[in-house]
Amino acid sequence: MRPRIGYKKLAAVGVAAVVGVASTIALTSGSASAAPVFGYSGYAFGTDVKTGIANSGPQVVSQISCTTDSSRADKNDLATANVNDQAIARTVTTDTHAFNDARGNGVTSNATAADIKLGSLLSLTGAKTTTTAWYKNGNLYYTGSTTFASVKIGNLSVPNLLKAKPNTKVAIPGLGYIVLNRVGGVKTSSGIYSYAQAVVLHATVKNQYIPEGVDVAVLKTRAEITKPAIAMVIGDAYGTKANVDKLVTSGPTSYQATCQGTEGKTIRNAVAEVVIPKVAYVGAVYTTKYGVVGADKASVNFTSHVAGVKVGNLSIGAIESSASAWKTKDGKIGLASDSKVVSVTVGKKVYTVPNKPNQTLEIPGIAKLTFNQVLRQSRYISVNALVIDVYSLNTKVVVGHSAAGVVG
Template sequence: MGPRINKKLAAVGVAAVVGVASTIALTSGSASASPVFGYSGYGIGVEAKGGVANSGPQTLSTINCTTNSSAKQSNDVAAVNVNDQSIARTVRTSTHAFNDKSGNGVTSDASAVDIKIGSLLHLTGVKTTTTAVYKNGKLSYTGNTTFAGVKIGNVSMPSLLRPEWNTKVAVPGLGYIVLNRVGGVKTESGIYSYAQAVVVHANVRNRYIPEGVDVAVLKTRAEISKPAVAVVFGDAYVTKANVDKLVTSGPTSYQATCKGTEGKTVRASVGEVDIKRVAYVGAAYTTKNGYQNDQRAAVTFTSHVAGVKVGNLKIGAINAEAYASKTKDGTYDVRWKSNIASITVNGKVYQVKTGVNSTLDIPGIAKLTFNQVKKQQRYVSVNALVIDVYSLNTKVVVGHAAAGVVG
């Protein structure tokens, strides 16, 4: 069974993708003592939540954790589907950063020729956009959606062509929709805004969308951070398992950031992780803590696991930590550490190795790789333990943490 997904669609970022931290580190610019801005945003065609219709974002355009004010991406597709039904046609999304007379910011757009749910709902000429801006020391945002046509059932609704923010409308035979869903959240380090053309809440049984499913169509987000010496980023998770390149589990207790946590520690816990036919992982959690301002930027990610069992292989508590920082004078600092309490097989105790990328082969059971580290001037990641299970051709990563600064 997969993880439960929060149905609150408004502010859920999709930028927290496993591996994004290392990509950013490898492509970041040269060191600079000047303040930098952090730009992030996305446009999504359709995303469904709830029941068996959970789907990842379709027609995705995204920029993430970049200090490049010229960053941009676009995407388009003929049609996007939910539950094997074509919901929107000729979908285009884009997101771009800017630094001009209007300030520093990000704009994300999405459009569709039409959005249709059988004979229950038909929206045409749909355009949605949101912008987050920093200018003259102030943060602000805008967002809006317009329609060329709105028809509910067989009734045209001209009053809804330019709806107010968060307009709720009943749709007989389906449930209800929210048109022009817009909002923004301001923090000490920046602001993000979102705009969604239509959010469909299917709370009536129908032939198009399973009852209990929410669908966001044309979903956008824009985020700008205040000027700082650097932008912090990173991620952490407890476990991830894959067979060759196919991910079979995880990442669990996953956390990421693109601007820190205002200096507060955020914890994500899990009671246990059962990777079917592969491994059992005891109680575990991850933490993140980061901040960025005009004097200093720093971030720490940690991962903690009570213990792991893979057949007769038993591994004690596992911990990993990654830290990165930059000060106003241009000094960088990156550190990592990890530890494993014990390793036993059928009561036989094996020595825990402490070197980077050191290995232990347990014949017929698994190869263990300790302290799998990738380190650069401004970025470090560590996998405390990687287990290659021979009989299943499966790789299990346990205790991952990564941290970096861009700027």
Template sequence: MRPRIGYKKLAAVGVAAVVGVASTIALTSGSASAAPVFGYSGYSFGTSVEAGIVGSDPTVVSQFSCTTKPGASDKNTLATANVNKQAIAQTVSTNTYSFNDARGNGVTSNATAADIKVGNLLHLVGAKTTTTSVYKNGQLSYSGSTTFAAVKIGGVNVQSLLKPSTNYKVAVPGLGYIVLNRVGGVKTSAGQYSYSTAVVIHANVKNQYIPEGVDVAVLKTRAEITKPATAMVIGDAFGSYAHVDKLVKAGKTAYQATCQGTEGKTVRNATGEVVIPKVAYVGAVYTTKNGYAGPEKSAINFTSHIAGVKVGTLQVGAIESSASAWKTKDGKVGLNHSSSVASIKVGNKTYKVETGPNSTLDIPGVAKLTFNQVVRQSRYVSVNALVIDVYSLNTKVVLGHSAAGVIG
């Protein structure tokens, strides 16, 4: 089981379970081999709020954000997945893994639940959803599907929905409507990603279970495969992450990663304010990514932006970071990074913001602050604008993370 926190506002984002100043991306980014490499990425969620204001982040998360190694995997289980303090899904399992075998090079993500229930309005039994993206013999393909053992709407069995057609919309009296078996795939110049969701609940009617105007995805999966390339662009960004001792307390906010780049377009991901119970308040967060892989040059840039943070008596102003990496066809590699913290205050006292790499500030009885925390390798750079070690809570809060690199 992975603990969760409540978001006051939440965009549906991919989140990982590790913080990694030198993340799993870094572990695969040092190869100088000219042989083509594949990029694998995937996730599975138990539940995820996609719109509206409600206290729930993605639950039962299995995910790896980017790797070049087939055989990568993650899995997770949870007895009950809650949304808005309601037990939406029971006995949830998720897993995602990469492969290179007779099927080709690809990623498969799966999610199951014994029950998905919204009071007496909706009851889905034995839900299973899966998606796969594959590259084989120079071709990209994907598949996705959802099945149920039983479907009840308002207590009435609906046998025709056990194997619903793609993106099948059904009205649910007293709740709104649902979309079953939401499946699709998107091809880009660099590769492909596919997705499948067992059910998306659109609560557009006032009810006692899910706030009106909220959309909830249950059993949501994604699988991504990148075409072979001589230089793959990689990296990630998030606003905040926190843990107490060895227990994860808050996943990565506004998380973004890449195995494909963005075809030169800027992609923005944002969340509203986040409350980490008894630990911190994090203001509005957004991250950006922009990258491409071309015959002359491959490049990637990530940025992270936070409006402000409060950790106990400690108040932190706006936080920003960026990381970029590029490689040209003649083998030249470049890396850049930056970070900034607007201000540090405890009560009425203001402290100097240090700017050098891995600079520290100790505030007795409050916290140790590390500014501009940098890990740099030959083809990868990672920066955390600020890391706060809270003495009284034995807690670490990582803020303003950006990382970028190239493989190949």
């Protein structure tokens, strides 16, 4: 098992700036007559909390991220998926896989759980959700559905909800309400994505299982396929992520990714604040993504913005990062990244923030800080504005992550 789980104007892509993209830009030439490619992307989560609370990241994750490989697949399993230290879903399995066969080119994502339970308030057994998106003969299609073996609300069995109609809302006394079989699909100029969620728990009153005001999606799937294009765009952005060794203790916040761009629109994802248990308090977080995919050009830009971070006596000011990638019809490829950390203080002591990539700063007895951590490959670039290694907790916190690339 393995839980794991965005601008200065660029002449090549015409993206309006939120964070200046100022670092190295490299252009490489490729074939001007490269064959069009398909992009496959999808995921399946056991649980996903939709607000910035402890343990807020996706759990039991299977994911393929914008690949042109039609044989790509991933799967995962975990005995229990927890939210707020409560066992919400048990015996969870997830898988997502691409295909290119008689059905066409597409992606299917599945998630199952032996049971989903909130004490005596709600019991759902034999839950399965699935979604598929595919392209065939110039057309785009999708399906999505959820089924249950049994549904029990309080002490009452409700057999007519075993195959609930899409987006069925049900009141749950002592919790708020749930939405069963949340499904849908969105067709764009460059492709289609579909989604399905077995159940979304909405806590609107105080209860012992989920903090009031929090929404939890259980068994969440997504499948995405692009039309043939000059290249696929990849990348992601998030505000924070924390782990001890290889164990994720707080998943990506305000996470965004893409495979088919955004039709030239900037999409924003935000949370008010994040608390990483026993490690850090993080202020407001938001990320943006922008991308286009077509026969003549493919481009993508991600940004990440964090209001500030506190780790004990260590206070860090606003943190930002951005990453961009593009490919044009003549085969030229460009990459760019940038990041900024406003300030670092411990008590009344102010530290100078390095302004070059991959620079470190030791805060004796507290943490090691790495600024503008850049990873660059021929068609992909990622940047972490700040990485905090907390000595006493053996914990690494990544703050302000953006990444972008092109495939094909």
